[in-house]
Amino acid sequence: MKTKVLLVEDNQQNAYLINYLLEALGLVVVTVANGREALERVRLESPDLIITDIQLPELDGYELGLALKADPELRTIPLIAATSYAMPGDRQKALAIGFDAYFEKPIDPEDFTNSIRSFIRERDLHCDESSGS
Ligand code: MN
Numbered sequence: 776m777k778t779k780v781l782l783v784e785d786n787q788q789n790a791y792l793i794n795y796l797l798e799a800l801g802l803v804v805v806t807v808a809n810g811r812e813a814l815e816r817v818r819l820e821s822p823d824l825i826i827t828d829i830q831l832p833e834l835d836g837y838e839l840g841l842a843l844k845a846d847p848e849l850r851t852i853p854l855i856a857a858t859s860y861a862m863p864g865d866r867q868k869a870l871a872i873g874f875d876a877y878f879e880k881p882i883d884p885e886d887f888t889n890s891i892r893s894f895i896r897e898r899d900l901h902c903d904e905s906s907g908s
Pocket of ligand 1: 784
């Protein structure tokens, strides 16, 4: 079974880049554009991992994180924040909510690929070991 990622990103260029990098790792990616859509899709899709932007319309990444971590069925899904415009304290806020990791944008393709691969290994999930460096 391929590892499935729910990607929550409203910026099309970021969504395209992250999709490309995740698919190169052999992952299946489902992309939604805001936190509300993520909450609507998460039970249907049963992702192995959620990667979310923080600044999102309708329901932002922090609100999404709070909702996921308050739900006994959803709180165990590994949750990664990937955000630009990081302010001092954003990382702490994300980790306090229960995010499992926090990546800052702009995304460096090689760093991002290596970080995701390490994260997936730690969680005993599967990806394509040969892609990237
Ligand atoms: Mn955004």
